[in-house]
Amino acid sequence: MARLLEFTLNGRPRADAVPDNLLLLDYLREVAGLTGTKTGCDGGECGACTVLLDDTPRRSCLTLASAMAGRRVDTVESLAQDGRLSAVQRGFHEKLGAQCGYCTPGFIMASAGLLRRNPHPSEDDIRAALGSNICRCTGYVKIIEAVKHAAALHAQGAAP
Ligand code: FES
Numbered sequence: 001m002a003r004l005l006e007f008t009l010n011g012r013p014r015a016d017a018v019p020d021n022l023l024l025l026d027y028l029r030e031v032a033g034l035t036g037t038k039t040g041c042d043g044g045e046c047g048a049c050t051v052l053l054d055d056t057p058r059r060s061c062l063t064l065a066s067a068m069a070g071r072r073v074d075t076v077e078s079l080a081q082d083g084r085l086s087a088v089q090r091g092f093h094e095k096l097g098a099q100c101g102y103c104t105p106g107f108i109m110a111s112a113g114l115l116r117r118n119p120h121p122s123e124d125d126i127r128a129a130l131g132s133n134i135c136r137c138t139g140y141v142k143i144i145e146a147v148k149h150a151a152a153l154h155a156q157g158a159a160p
Pocket residue numbers: 038039040041042043044045046047048049050059060061062
Protein backbone atom coordinates (compact mmCIF):
# COMPACT_ATOMS: atom_id res chain seq x y z
CA MET A 1 0.00 0.00 0.00
CA ALA A 2 1.17 3.56 -0.67
CA ARG A 3 0.24 6.69 1.19
CA LEU A 4 0.62 10.35 0.40
CA LEU A 5 3.37 11.90 2.48
CA GLU A 6 4.07 15.59 2.91
CA PHE A 7 7.50 16.58 4.10
CA THR A 8 10.37 19.01 3.46
CA LEU A 9 13.22 17.64 1.38
CA ASN A 10 16.38 19.74 1.23
CA GLY A 11 14.46 22.85 2.18
CA ARG A 12 11.59 22.42 -0.27
CA PRO A 13 8.08 21.21 0.52
CA ARG A 14 7.29 17.97 -1.25
CA ALA A 15 4.40 15.49 -1.46
CA ASP A 16 4.78 11.97 -2.81
CA ALA A 17 2.81 8.75 -2.77
CA VAL A 18 5.24 6.41 -1.01
CA PRO A 19 4.86 2.64 -0.60
CA ASP A 20 4.77 1.58 3.06
CA ASN A 21 7.72 -0.78 2.61
CA LEU A 22 10.00 1.61 0.70
CA LEU A 23 13.27 2.41 2.43
CA LEU A 24 14.30 6.03 2.77
CA LEU A 25 17.59 5.24 1.02
CA ASP A 26 15.73 3.86 -2.00
CA TYR A 27 13.30 6.76 -1.99
CA LEU A 28 16.11 9.30 -2.03
CA ARG A 29 18.21 7.62 -4.70
CA GLU A 30 15.57 6.11 -6.97
CA VAL A 31 12.49 8.32 -6.58
CA ALA A 32 13.97 11.72 -5.73
CA GLY A 33 17.13 11.18 -7.81
CA LEU A 34 19.39 12.29 -4.97
CA THR A 35 22.30 9.92 -5.47
CA GLY A 36 24.68 11.73 -3.11
CA THR A 37 23.42 9.42 -0.37
CA LYS A 38 25.38 6.20 -0.79
CA THR A 39 24.51 2.56 -0.37
CA GLY A 40 27.33 0.85 1.50
CA CYS A 41 26.68 -2.20 3.64
CA ASP A 42 22.88 -1.89 3.23
CA GLY A 43 22.61 -3.26 6.75
CA GLY A 44 23.04 -0.39 9.20
CA GLU A 45 26.73 -0.85 9.88
CA CYS A 46 28.75 1.61 7.75
CA GLY A 47 26.96 4.98 7.88
CA ALA A 48 27.42 5.73 4.17
CA CYS A 49 23.66 6.27 3.86
CA THR A 50 23.40 8.84 6.68
CA VAL A 51 20.96 11.71 6.17
CA LEU A 52 19.40 14.17 8.61
CA LEU A 53 15.83 13.83 9.80
CA ASP A 54 14.94 17.01 11.69
CA ASP A 55 18.70 17.62 12.07
CA THR A 56 19.31 14.20 13.62
CA PRO A 57 21.52 11.73 11.69
CA ARG A 58 19.63 8.63 10.52
CA ARG A 59 20.74 5.61 8.55
CA SER A 60 18.49 5.75 5.56
CA CYS A 61 19.02 2.04 4.84
CA LEU A 62 17.33 1.25 8.16
CA THR A 63 14.59 3.89 7.94
CA LEU A 64 11.30 3.60 6.12
CA ALA A 65 10.51 6.46 3.78
CA SER A 66 7.22 6.87 5.66
CA ALA A 67 9.26 8.29 8.58
CA MET A 68 9.60 11.49 6.51
CA ALA A 69 5.93 12.40 7.06
CA GLY A 70 5.70 15.95 8.41
CA ARG A 71 9.45 16.18 8.93
CA ARG A 72 12.56 17.79 7.43
CA VAL A 73 14.90 15.54 5.49
CA ASP A 74 18.32 16.85 4.47
CA THR A 75 20.78 15.06 2.21
CA VAL A 76 24.29 16.04 1.24
CA GLU A 77 22.84 17.85 -1.79
CA SER A 78 21.29 20.42 0.55
CA LEU A 79 24.52 21.73 2.04
CA ALA A 80 26.13 23.92 -0.62
CA GLN A 81 24.26 27.20 -1.07
CA ASP A 82 24.61 29.49 -4.09
CA GLY A 83 27.69 27.60 -5.21
CA ARG A 84 29.41 27.91 -1.82
CA LEU A 85 30.41 24.82 0.11
CA SER A 86 29.14 24.45 3.67
CA ALA A 87 31.54 24.53 6.61
CA VAL A 88 31.66 20.73 6.78
CA GLN A 89 32.18 20.34 3.04
CA ARG A 90 34.99 22.89 3.19
CA GLY A 91 36.48 21.13 6.18
CA PHE A 92 36.69 17.82 4.31
CA HIS A 93 37.99 19.53 1.18
CA GLU A 94 40.60 21.73 2.83
CA LYS A 95 41.88 19.14 5.32
CA LEU A 96 41.86 16.26 2.83
CA GLY A 97 39.24 14.29 4.75
CA ALA A 98 38.34 12.10 1.78
CA GLN A 99 40.24 9.62 -0.37
CA CYS A 100 37.93 7.57 -2.60
CA GLY A 101 35.02 9.62 -1.23
CA TYR A 102 32.46 6.84 -1.04
CA CYS A 103 31.95 7.18 2.70
CA THR A 104 32.22 10.97 2.62
CA PRO A 105 28.55 11.99 2.23
CA GLY A 106 27.70 9.91 5.29
CA PHE A 107 30.54 11.43 7.32
CA ILE A 108 29.58 14.90 6.15
CA MET A 109 25.94 14.50 7.14
CA ALA A 110 26.82 13.00 10.52
CA SER A 111 29.19 15.94 11.06
CA ALA A 112 26.62 18.50 9.92
CA GLY A 113 24.14 16.97 12.38
CA LEU A 114 26.73 17.26 15.13
CA LEU A 115 27.43 20.94 14.43
CA ARG A 116 23.72 21.74 14.27
CA ARG A 117 23.27 20.23 17.74
CA ASN A 118 26.65 21.24 19.19
CA PRO A 119 28.45 24.09 17.40
CA HIS A 120 31.56 23.77 19.60
CA PRO A 121 32.30 20.04 19.79
CA SER A 122 35.32 18.66 21.59
CA GLU A 123 37.43 16.01 19.88
CA ASP A 124 35.64 13.41 22.02
CA ASP A 125 32.28 14.77 20.83
CA ILE A 126 33.46 14.46 17.21
CA ARG A 127 34.75 10.92 17.72
CA ALA A 128 31.48 9.92 19.40
CA ALA A 129 29.35 11.46 16.63
CA LEU A 130 31.34 9.67 13.91
CA GLY A 131 31.98 6.48 15.80
CA SER A 132 29.49 4.47 13.77
CA ASN A 133 30.69 5.65 10.36
CA ILE A 134 33.23 3.47 8.61
CA CYS A 135 35.90 4.53 6.14
CA ARG A 136 37.90 1.86 4.34
CA CYS A 137 40.54 4.28 3.01
CA THR A 138 41.62 6.74 5.69
CA GLY A 139 42.96 6.35 9.19
CA TYR A 140 40.27 8.76 10.47
CA VAL A 141 42.88 11.35 11.57
CA LYS A 142 42.17 13.58 8.57
CA ILE A 143 38.44 13.16 9.07
CA ILE A 144 38.66 14.36 12.68
CA GLU A 145 40.84 17.28 11.54
CA ALA A 146 38.27 18.09 8.87
CA VAL A 147 35.43 18.29 11.38
CA LYS A 148 37.50 20.42 13.78
CA HIS A 149 38.22 22.79 10.89
CA ALA A 150 34.53 22.78 9.98
CA ALA A 151 33.61 23.73 13.54
CA ALA A 152 36.05 26.66 13.34
CA LEU A 153 34.56 27.78 10.03
CA HIS A 154 31.07 27.45 11.51
CA ALA A 155 32.15 29.61 14.46
CA GLN A 156 33.19 32.26 11.91
CA GLY A 157 29.68 32.20 10.44
CA ALA A 158 29.64 29.48 7.78
CA ALA A 159 26.52 27.31 7.77
CA PRO A 160 27.30 23.76 8.90
S1 FES B 1 24.36 1.53 3.85
FE1 FES B 1 23.27 2.18 5.60
S2 FES B 1 24.60 1.85 7.27
FE2 FES B 1 25.67 1.03 5.55
